[in-house]
Each structure stands twice: as structure tokens, then as C-alpha cells.
């Protein structure tokens with residue numbers, strides 16, 4: 001990839017999903033996964049996606065990352081149709097898949113190295129490591145890091161590319177709840193500073209509320225967009241605030257998870 005291609009990265013761009021349906025083929029039989037999804041994420045907006053396990057959320061992120069081509073419809077980043085991966089759109093996974101043989105610094109440098117841009121990127125790599133709170137661990141290897149630190153390194157590896165769209169697939173799913181809370185706060189602060197367009201898939205309703213401007217709720221497979229909740233909290237994001245607790249209840253109800261206890265009583 002040329003250095004020129006990378007100049008498209010920077011602040012958030014709009015993401016458009018237009019009438020997208022997708023099916024996989026399992027032993028010749030089609031498995032419909034996404035059913036006519038249309039949505040727009042505004043430039044610099046942070047949106048979370050919630051829905052039942054297996055409904056197709058990761059598939060949607062893979063389509064946005066350009067790792068799959070939809071069976072129907074189109075996806076756009078800015079005005080450009082998404083036809084493949086691009087460093088301006090970075091997908092970060094639940095498993096912080098760092099290269100085990102490389103140091104934190106070398107892992108974070110992976111993108112610029114692959115693009116032959118290491119020379120001009122050294123400062124940016126140092127900054128990305130500092131932004132996620134890993135200064136001092138540049139020379140550590142992944143096996144010398146805690147789970148939270150590895151996830152921070154993975155985040156720095158994404159941020160160093162200055163993505164205009166950051167796609168996050170349950171990035172904190174495997175962390176203990178204290179580490180997760182700290183990373184949620186840090187991710188929110190990073191987004192407030194950089195204003196990339198963020199699309200997060202999570203099973204954690206509180207995480208979705210605390211990080212997002214909007215929460216999208218999807219149905220069972222094949223996923224349809226069921227509801228959307230605007231999170232009008234500005235930067236006042238207190239976990240225990242009445243507004244957050246109320247929104248949490250509303251979203252859990254939309255997911256059909258709100259009244260488990262009552263249902264059990266009725267059964």
C-alpha cells in the first residue's frame with residue numbers, strides 16, 4: 001500500500017449501510033445472517049450494536065472492515081464504497097491477538113511497518129502507547145502483560161493508524177469488570193479527543209450506554225435492526241446515574257431481557 005493511500009485517514013467519516021443482506025453457505029445450504037439492514041453512522045459518532053448471540057453483529061463489522069462482501073446491498077465509508085480492507089477502517093477484536101514474538105512497541109508499529117511508513121511514524125507510535133497508558137512497557141512481550149494491558153496494546157495498535165472508522169468487536173469481553181470499567185472510561189476519553197467514527201459490538205448494555213451516542217438493537221438471526229436508542233448524556237456519563245440506570249432498563253426490555261424474574265415466576 002502506498003503512503004498516499006494512508007492520507008485518507010483522520011477524523012471520523014460517515015458510514016452508510018444500505019439495504020444490506022448477507023448469507024453464509026454451510027455445506028451448500030444458505031444461512032441468512034443479515035436481513036435488509038440500513039443504517040447511517042454520522043461522522044465522528046460512536047454507535048453500539050447489541051443483539052442476541054449469533055445474530056450477525058460480528059458479520060456486520062466484518063462487512064464494514066471489508067473482510068466480506070455482502071450478498072446484497074452496499075456499504076460506504078464517506079462517499080467511497082467499501083470493497084476491501086483499508087487502514088482508515090480498523091477492526092479490533094475481543095482477543096487481543098498481539099504477535100507473541102514481538103514487543104509492545106513492535107506490535108503497535110505493525111500497521112506503519114506493513115505500509116513501509118515506519119520512519120515517519122516513530123513519534124506517533126510512542127504517542128499511541130502513551131495514550132493507552134502503556135508507557136514504560138514498550139519493550140515488554142505479550143506474555144509479560146496482563147489481559148488488560150494486552151487489550152490496551154491492541155487498542156494502541158489500532159489508534160496508531162489514526163483510523164477514521166474504528167470497529168470494535170467485544171474488545172473488553174474477556175476482561176474482569178474493574179479493568180473493563182477503566183478501559184471503557186479511557187476509550188470514551190480517547191474518542192472525545194479524536195472523534196473517530198466508532199462502531200462497537202458488545203453484550204454489555206452499560207458499556208454501550210456509557211460509550212455511545214446511539215445504541216442499536218438487533219433481532220435474532222437473520223439480524224434486523226429492531227430499535228435504536230439515542231443516548232443524550234453528553235459527556236456526563238456516570239455509571240450509577242438515574243438516567244443511565246433508566247436507559248439500561250429500557251434497552252434490556254428491547255432485548256427481551258428486562259423481566260426475567262417475572263417471567264420465571266409466571267412459568
Ligand SMILES: Nc1ncnc2c1ncn2[C@@H]1O[C@H](COP(=O)(O)OP(=O)(O)OP(=O)(O)O)[C@@H](O)[C@H]1O
Pocket residue numbers: 024025026031033051052053054055056057058059060221
Ligand atoms: N465464516 C462463516 N461461515 C459460515 N457461517 C458463519 C461464518 N461466520 C459466522 N457464521 C455464522 O453466522 C451467524 C452469525 O455469526 P456472527 O459471528 O456474526 O454472530 P454475532 O452476533 O457476532 O454472535 P456473538 O454475539 O456470539 O459474537 C452464526 O450463526 C455463525 O455460525
Ligand SMILES: [Mg+2]
Pocket residue numbers: 057058059169
Ligand atoms: Mg460476535
